[in-house]
Amino acid sequence: MIGGFVMNDINGYSIIRTLGAGNFGTTYEVEKNGMSFALKLIRENILDKEAVNSKRVEREINLLKSITHNSVVKYVDDGFISDGIQKYRYIVMEYVEGETLEALIDRKTLSVSEACFLVRNIYSGIQAIHDSNIIHRDLKPSNIIVTNDSLEIKILDFGISKLIDASTLTTTGQGMGTFAYMAPEQLRSAKDIDFRADYYSAGAILYELISGEKPLKMNNQLEAINKILNERPEPLASKIPSVPIEISELVDILLKKQPFERNASFDDIVLLLEKYKKPDVRTTPKITKIYFNPNIEFLPMVIQNDAKAVVEYNNSHSINGAIFNAPQLLHSDKNYQELVQSNVRLIVDPYTQTLGYSAFTTKPTYKKIPYLVSALRKETPKDFLNNSSLQQRVKKVIDLQEHYNATILLSPYHFLEDNRDEWLNVDYNAYKEGKSYLKSAGINKPLYYGISFEIGEFEDINYIKELVNLVTSANPDGYYLQISGNFDTTNSNHYLSYAYLVKMLAESKKEIILSRVNDFSLGLIALGANTVSAGLGQSDNFKKEYLEREQGGGTTRRYYVEKLMGLFNQNILDDVLSTNAGKNCICRCDFCLGSSNTNQLYEFNNVIKHHVFVKNKQMLELSLLQPAGKMNKFLSNVEGAIQLTKEINKEKRIKNFGHSHLEVWRDVILEVSKSKLSEASHM
Known part of the structure; x- marks a missing residue:
């Protein structure tokens, strides 16, 4: 009986008996051409009206019928009937005994x-x-x-x-x-x-x-x-x-x-x-998954004219890898190709995040990028509403990275102005298309998901949680973070959002690369990140204004002082080294050799090679530690830097030389490390 009427046949399927009724309709055992089937009858008025009007129901049902697996019932047919009053949709599937x-x-x-x-x-x-x-x-x-x-x-x-x-x-x-x-x-x-x-x-x-x-x-x-x-x-x-x-x-x-x-x-x-499933198995230690790259590493972000110095360093000492950007390689790839021969990890940032800002149109090198929507205007999410446009973008971005034999591939990504930015869905779909393209092209390399946004627009931890749930649903092979913010201030909310982002992503047990971030990154490593990338003597912070800047040009190189956890200009370092306490900052790496002559320390090649040497040593030490050890090391470094800064300032008051931001780093990392992620939204 259907809708009050007795019906013995549904478009050639003879009803044998009722199997059951549930939320979505009534299911019958039916027979056709001597074969038994199960037929589910669904009232049309409970179907999603938008789906019906857009013909999505037909597409979805055809997709359901395409699935074949031993543990999945096979859908074989569908259609419509009416009892004169009510319309019904029916779906026919194989009849399963059991x-x-x-x-x-x-x-x-x-x-x-x-x-x-x-x-x-x-x-x-x-x-x-x-x-x-x-x-x-x-x-x-x-x-x-x-x-x-x-x-x-x-x-x-x-x-x-x-x-x-x-x-x-x-x-x-x-x-x-x-x-x-x-x-x-x-x-x-x-x-x-x-x-x-x-x-x-x-x-x-x-x-x-x-x-x-x-x-x-x-x-x-x-x-x-x-x-x-x-x-x-x-x-x-x-x-x-x-x-x-x-x-x-x-x-x-x-x-x-x-x-x-x-x-x-x-x-x-x-x-x-x-x-x-075998009954005689004994219990063993807990489930553990490793990162794609289980080591803690520093990858110099090669910018402007420091590529040659990085190659020289690699020839004498060796690096773990490096990150270049696409416009830079299109201008000159000579030094990059030398590193390719060294078999180190190489990443080519496609710089698609810059293409959403009109400033790129003033830079001749950017106009050589093969995946531009237009050389005359910035791109917008509407440029990728058509699936073929998105597929072409993904293909060209990956093909360029493959041309340079990158070890890790980056999916196209854009800068998010806020948590409702339309680029969110474009980048998500681009990642899924990227995985499909790699499979079809037979490319067996990891594809990382790029995430870039203004930290001030993601201060609500719920926004971070929503973002992480979306991104991780794509099941990325790893993450490449380029977060805009001031990470040398005392704005604890910015640090808090970044720390929760890393802690949440770390749940997926995939590699997290922190791009353009200062020594706050050492706290983020304690929360689960495992690779740091920064410019050498510069670019230890990323800001949205860099995307809007029409003219390039580097900043003055600064010297990395490990014991003070930061980069410093020459005037400040002169003042620091003039104090007795500041003598503790003298570096005895293979390049500085214990010198306190800042003219020598700030020589271009020395700034770069010293920075790589110290960061590599730092990361190697962290690689040998368990998670608790990484946290203790970070806290010890922060306390040491705070105390040393106080002692130096006691001897000589130095302008723009403080430690308040370090205290915020410590407090934020400690709080996030102790918090339960399920409670993060209550902050």
């Missing part, structure tokens, strides 16, 4: 090995769905059929919730999915979710299979919403001590409140579940 996982849970308890095997199959199935850019959105035991005693499964109803108008469900008290398995972000915004929502749901299922209980106990909708958003489930290991600690930790990660905290990749999850 029982729902919900029924299986009710009648028996699974061993840890059985639970791991079954959930491994769930993850394999949802990965096939995700590979087609579809999110299930309603993964729960009643939408999973266990097909045999071997615990093989079929996932049902994937992608259908995206076609439904959410208001038609919430007005009747129904949520998008069953609360017990619903990711927190689905309560915040049903549209702004990604694959990690399904990872959460599968993690909740694993929790229930092993413990016999749902992760959170909830008696009503209001309580459910509060607990999903705020309450942490009791760890499996404390509930059932015999559970392998790695499995307990995996479930804990999968049930994190913020998507960026669910940092286990598909490969990590499946590998671990494969391991424990």
Whole structure:
């Protein structure tokens, strides 16, 4: 019976029996040409009207029908019917014999090995769905059929919730999915979710299979919403001590409140579940993932005329790598090519962030960039509304970096004026296109996600959290940060936002390159960053005004003083070294050789080579330390710099020579290191 009328046939599919009814419609067993199918009937008035009008429903259903996997039910047909009053959309899928996982849970308890095997199959199935850019959105035991005693499964109803108008469900008290398995972000915004929502749901299922209980106990909708958003489930290991600690930790990660905290990749999850599907495995230390580059490194940002000095340094001492920019290489790549022969890590910044500002049109070298939208005007997000335009941009940007044999590739990125900047979505889509292009072109290199913005516009930690959730949903191979701000002032909010950005991104266990930042970077390393890049004797801060500056031209080189944690001009260093306390700042590196003659110290090549030498030594020392050791080292350096500055100023009052900013560095890094990310938004 449909809509009050008896209907035995739906466009050639004979109805055998009703299989069930749920949020999205009624499902029937049907038969056609001697074959059995399952047919889901959905009232057209609960479909997303915008999707229906734009024909998106047809596109989405065709995409669903294209998915083929052993653990996913196959969609085979779709169409429309009407009972004279109500219109319906139907979707036909293969008929699967078996029982729902919900029924299986009710009648028996699974061993840890059985639970791991079954959930491994769930993850394999949802990965096939995700590979087609579809999110299930309603993964729960009643939408999973266990097909045999071997615990093989079929996932049902994937992608259908995206076609439904959410208001038609919430007005009747129904949520998008069953609360017990619903990711927190689905309560915040049903549209702004990604694959990690399904990872959460599968993690909740694993929790229930092993413990016999749902992760959170909830008696009503209001309580459910509060607990999903705020309450942490009791760890499996404390509930059932015999559970392998790695499995307990995996479930804990999968049930994190913020998507960026669910940092286990598909490969990590499946590998671990494969391991424990065998019953005789012992527990081992906790899950750890390494960065693409596990070392702490300094990569000089080669600017203007210092490339030759960097090559000379590499020939005598060696560098870990370097960062060049595309306009610079298009002008001259002689020194870059010498470094290519040394087999060091090389990055070519495509400088797409500069192309959103008209100042680039005054610079002849920039006009040689092969991926310009126009040499006569700045580019805007509207230039990339067409997918083919975006694909061409991505291809040309990557091809240029490949031409120079860059070790790490950067996706095109732009400077974000605020948290609603249209470049956000353009850059996100560019990264996804970049990964697709690398795969199709057979290029096996990591692609990093560039992030650049004005820190003053992201002082609200919730903005940082939203940004991180978006960026990490692209599953980047690493991150390249170029943040605009004054990081030698006492504006603690700026430091706080930057520190939280790094700490949140560090949850993904990918390399974080800090570009153009001063020794505040040492605190950020203690929070999880692991590569620093800065100009030599200059460019230890990045500011938006650099993008708007029509004429180039470098600033006067300054000398890096490790014990004072900063760059200083010659007048200040003269004053510093004239004091007894300041004698502690004398450098005995291979280039300074203990000299206090500032004319010698500020000689062009010495400033550069000294800077590289000291930073390389600094990073090597940090590489040998555990996280707690990195934090202690940073705090010790800051306290030492503060005390030394006080002693120098006691002997001789020096203008523009203080330590207040160092105290802010210390306080911010300490606070962020101790904070829980789930509580960051309350600041």
